[in-house]
Amino acid sequence: MKLFYAPTSPFARKVRVAAHEIEVGDRIELVLVNPWSDAELRSLNPLAKVPTLVRDDGQVLFESALICEYLDHLAAGGLYPAPGEARWSALLRQGIADGVNAAAGRLFADEHRSSNERSNGVMQRQAAAIEAGLDRLERDAGTLSEGLADIGAVSVACALGYLDFRWPDRAWRSGRNGLARWFAVVGQRSSMVATQHRSP
Template identity: 35%
Template sequence: MSEKLQLHWSPKSPYVRKVMICAHELNVVPRLELVRSVAAMLKPNPSIMEYNPLSKIPTLVRPDGSTLFDSVVICEYLNDLAGGSLFPSEGEARWQSLRWHAFGDGLLDALILWRNEREREQPLKPLIDAFELKARTSLKLLDSEAEALTSAPLSIGSITVGCALGYFDYRFDNFGWREQAPRLAKWHTKLSERPSYQATEPLEG
């Protein structure tokens, strides 16, 4: 059994990106063996299902063969492994970080479903409209919290919000989220200067 941590991975997945940003910030990337894996919704991947019956990425296989999923569990494991501070341990900082994480993940879920729906031969307009409303309302709230995001230390919460905004750039480049949330855009621009973000830009192919 390899002593490395085997990560089922894709450069397109925002959930994988979350894990990889954490890995870069925690300096544990050399401990990861990246296994390129395709996790299509309509075609379960037997190679992934050997470790994760849900056929989803990221999935982490530890040296003893035990597995961890989903992304936030893997991130917390890496944080614990490295003795990091990406998961505040107590007080208001903890709850705010976890709230931003849940918010960012929920926004990502909505964006991915929105993208899937718009790719259908006959998209349902009420569903498209509902996803767009959720996205615009989420951006409005996050824009009002830009100052708090700016002053807070980097954590799983701000990383996940950043990944959701990065997914807007990747899959919804005509949506104009920056014009709708200028304060948030300013925060995201600064966040994007971090080497961990630059190293994990989603790639086609």
């Protein structure tokens, strides 16, 4: 398999962390791309986004949630609890964390536009989504697994890591002691260390 990724993408990182945690990472060839200009990526994925996975049979999957579920299937399970409350909670956390990542990515892009290209209303909306998402995750921080035992935990860890990468001086930990303590532990896992964000 080939995974097209960018080292700044929290969604690509989520797939890489998941692959490491369920021990299928050695079956994946990593292909570093610039999603804004890579012609091969565009030919594979009409959205030209990362992550994009080319399966061994040549079929192409994109969107991190789908890729993670496919890899979990290959590993015969591990990240997705059986249908029931544990599964719904894990998928909800994934949704919140992915929403935080999307808002953070948009906000970061807007901050780097010229003032006449920015929309203050949009930026405020994205910032509010990040804060509210983190507050919701903090409320349930005590139920997060000590390891990255499900897709929800993987997603939350990658969202927090992305905030540290994009805004190292912003205090997302303030008032969120549960998340901060949890991330201090899981952030040291080998899957997280091996996939740290970096500027291209």
